[in-house]
Amino acid sequence: MQIKRGIAVSPGVAIGSAMVLGAENFRIPHQYVSADAVDFEKKRFHTAIDAVCEEISANENLARERLGDQYAAIFSAYLMIVRDPQLIEQVEKRIEQKLSPEYAVSQVLGQYAKQLQNLGGQYLAERSVDILDLEKKILRHLLGERREELGHLTAPVLVLASNLTPSETANLDRKFVLGFATEVGGHTSHTAILAGAMEIPAVVGIGRFLADVSGSETIIIDGSHGLVIIDPDEETLLKYRDSEERFRSHERRLKLLSKLPCLTQDGVAISLQGNIEFPHEAEPCKEKGAAGIGLYRTEFLYLESNREPTEEDHYQAYCQVLKAFPDQPVIIRTLDLGSDKMPGALRAKYPESINPALSVRSIRLSLQHLQLFKTQLRAALRAAEFGDLRIMFPLISTLLEYRQAKMVLSDVAEDLEEQGIPFRRDVPIGMMVEVPSAAIMAEEFAREVGFFSLGTNDLIQYTLAVDRADQAVANLYRSGDPSILRMIRNVVNAAKKHNISVSVCGQMSSDPVFLPLLIGMGIRQFSVTPHAIPELKEVIRNLTIPKAEKIAARAETLEVARDVENYLGGELRRLCPDLMQLD
Amino acid sequence: MSDAVIHRRTLIVVNDQGLHFRPCQMIAVAAQQHPGSVILSRGSIRADAKSLLELLTLVAEKESVLELEVIGDHGDELAGKMSELFSSGFEVSHPPV
Numbered sequence: 001m002q003i004k005r006g007i008a009v010s011p012g013v014a015i016g017s018a019m020v021l022g023a024e025n026f027r028i029p030h031q032y033v034s035a036d037a038v039d040f041e042k043k044r045f046h047t048a049i050d051a052v053c054e055e056i057s058a059n060e061n062l063a064r065e066r067l068g069d070q071y072a073a074i075f076s077a078y079l080m081i082v083r084d085p086q087l088i089e090q091v092e093k094r095i096e097q098k099l100s101p102e103y104a105v106s107q108v109l110g111q112y113a114k115q116l117q118n119l120g121g122q123y124l125a126e127r128s129v130d131i132l133d134l135e136k137k138i139l140r141h142l143l144g145e146r147r148e149e150l151g152h153l154t155a156p157v158l159v160l161a162s163n164l165t166p167s168e169t170a171n172l173d174r175k176f177v178l179g180f181a182t183e184v185g186g187h188t189s190h191t192a193i194l195a196g197a198m199e200i201p202a203v204v205g206i207g208r209f210l211a212d213v214s215g216s217e218t219i220i221i222d223g224s225h226g227l228v229i230i231d232p233d234e235e236t237l238l239k240y241r242d243s244e245e246r247f248r249s250h251e252r253r254l255k256l257l258s259k260l261p262c263l264t265q266d267g268v269a270i271s272l273q274g275n276i277e278f279p280h281e282a283e284p285c286k287e288k289g290a291a292g293i294g295l296y297r298t299e300f301l302y303l304e305s306n307r308e309p310t311e312e313d314h315y316q317a318y319c320q321v322l323k324a325f326p327d328q329p330v331i332i333r334t335l336d337l338g339s340d341k342m343p344g345a346l347r348a349k350y351p352e353s354i355n356p357a358l359s360v361r362s363i364r365l366s367l368q369h370l371q372l373f374k375t376q377l378r379a380a381l382r383a384a385e386f387g388d389l390r391i392m393f394p395l396i397s398t399l400l401e402y403r404q405a406k407m408v409l410s411d412v413a414e415d416l417e418e419q420g421i422p423f424r425r426d427v428p429i430g431m432m433v434e435v436p437s438a439a440i441m442a443e444e445f446a447r448e449v450g451f452f453s454l455g456t457n458d459l460i461q462y463t464l465a466v467d468r469a470d471q472a473v474a475n476l477y478r479s480g481d482p483s484i485l486r487m488i489r490n491v492v493n494a495a496k497k498h499n500i501s502v503s504v505c506g507q508m509s510s511d512p513v514f515l516p517l518l519i520g521m522g523i524r525q526f527s528v529t530p531h532a533i534p535e536l537k538e539v540i541r542n543l544t545i546p547k548a549e550k551i552a553a554r555a556e557t558l559e560v561a562r563d564v565e566n567y568l569g570g571e572l573r574r575l576c577p578d579l580m581q582l583d
Numbered sequence: 584m585s586d587a588v589i590h591r592r593t594l595i596v597v598n599d600q601g602l603h604f605r606p607c608q609m610i611a612v613a614a615q616q617h618p619g620s621v622i623l624s625r626g627s628i629r630a631d632a633k634s635l636l637e638l639l640t641l642v643a644e645k646e647s648v649l650e651l652e653v654i655g656d657h658g659d660e661l662a663g664k665m666s667e668l669f670s671s672g673f674e675v676s677h678p679p680v
Contacts (some may be wrong), residue, residue: 084634
């Protein structure tokens with residue numbers, strides 16, 4: 001028996017056998033193709049080559065702009081290799097011999113790489129690495145974004161992987177994937193957020209452990225405590241079977257709460273809304289007792305498929321969400337792509353930047369690709385006819401940026417007007433406060449902005465300079481840091497002064513530990529992971545406003561994150577002893 | 584093209600870095616303009632001169648002696664161009680890539 005410790009991101013226990021996915025090792029699915037598929041497979045090979053060339057050309061242009069012609073020449077040499085007549089001829093010959101293009105590419109380029117390596121010398125060894133890199137690029141296009149294995153599950157498994165991308169996670173088949181665990185990733189990585197939304201027990205950020213799994217042993221994923229147990233002994237297995245049952249009964253108890261009003265003991269209403277990624281989550285979110293959608297992460301529309309969604313795709317998706325919440329607010333956050341979320345179609349335009357979190361992402365991407373942005377805004381304004389839709393811009397860092405985004409929205413409204421297409425004119429417009437500059441300037445923003453939503457995930461990452469997915473610094477990512485509390489305080493004060501609403505939509509608001517503090521600071525609206533709603537409601541129903549204010553006042557005097565978090569943990573234990581029993 | 588004309592030249596690598604990426608690329612670009620086959624060989628190693636991948640495997644360092652074989656009409660034009668490329672040291676003014 002081996003116990004691996006990681007970060008608990010989605011509660012629950014899953015017991016079963018493992019499916020192990022390697023890091024970059026593409027598993028080549030079929031070695032042979034059928035005789036009648038030869039032409040089709042050749043075409044597939046050429047499509048992949050074209051796609052790789054497009055990718056390299058984009059890099060070439062970028063290098064020319066930033067570094068000059070001689071660096072761009074590196075890429076033109078790569079282009080020549082991808083279009084190399086010998087490569088194409090030899091791969092085609094192999095396909096004609098019924099080998100799969102994946103296998104053929106891997107074989108031909110592998111041979112050249114090996115040859116160069118054997119010829120000796122540092123220079124050629126490096127070139128052979130370049131060639132293997134190209135092989136990977138071509139294979140990635142041949143195999144598609146999704147790893148083959150995940151698409152073809154026929155029996156329940158626990159997925160163990162080095163990493164799962166958000167789109168891979170979103171595409172996990174809930175029928176067969178009982179739980180997953182990854183080597184990389186942090187609390188607020190999008191993969192983790194998705195796992196929570198899908199209610200699949202998950203542990204991330206375990207560090208290297210895949211080598212210890214052969215694939216035949218029983219695995220336990222304890223998503224409540226962040227543990228992965230390989231080959232458990234009889235006693236442990238029994239304990240977990242029992243806790244699996246207890247977890248379910250706890251869930252049943254919380255379910256009863258969903259029908260009860262969300263009021264503090266002294267009768268103050270707190271609004272708990274849901275964060276969703278996909279329109280089909282809206283219904284289940286409502287069943288959990290959500291008072292609307294406080295954060296609809298529309299970028300998953302882009303990540304789901306490799307093509308860019310059309311205006312109609314957006315429109316249909318928004319209408320579906322509004323249908324589940326006809327009388328309650330539905331806040332559409334415009335696309336927040338970039339950083340760890342980049343769809344295949346855009347990846348060629350934005351090759352890996354040196355520091356993606358500080359590069360073209362989110363509203364910056366939208367403002368650079370107005371057509372992309374306008375398509376989404378058109379759909380949102382049209383859908384707004386059917387409910388209380390609101391629009392929120394992410395990652396606003398300066399007033400100018402906010403004004404620019406608003407101007408694009410006015411343009412779109414004007415276009416719709418001219419074309420005689422029905423839409424709603426008075427859609428409330430707000431912004432995420434998730435960049436420290438915006439939190440500092442909250443007072444100025446509050447004069448112009450319709451509503452604030454505190455995106456604590458990015459706010460913490462940018463304030464504390466901690467990459468949320470980087471295992472080496474993940475322990476420095478602390479929601480309870482006094483600097484974060486002070487930023488929140490500043491934003492709440494500004495909102496109060498200018499009488500606009502402020503909610504919290506980051507992971508921080510889904511954590512019951514922080515809820516009394518945030519309520520005590522004056523926040524009455526939260527947007528949370530749907531599965532957290534019942535638990536948070538239980539906390540609210542045990543709380544009074546004076547008590548919350550007292551907790552906030554005390555917490556705000558503490559100097560270090562650890563003290564804040566310990567204090568809040570102790571208070572929560574006193575408030576809701578039942579909640580902590582599961583631990 | 585059984586009766587095709589074959590043009591042969593002997594070429595010497597004069598540039599310091601030998602046939603690294605950039606010169607190979609220049610050779611392949613030139614060779615790809617020619618409809619017939621173009622072969623460069625060093626001793627017993629023969630390379631399709633239109634293929635950067637194969638040219639690299641020649642590992643032609645400075646002062647290597649290579650045989651060029653151009654098959655087909657107007658082969659002399661290409662052979663002349665190749666001679667120029669080689670003798671000018673591929674006019675490589677920047678570091679090898």
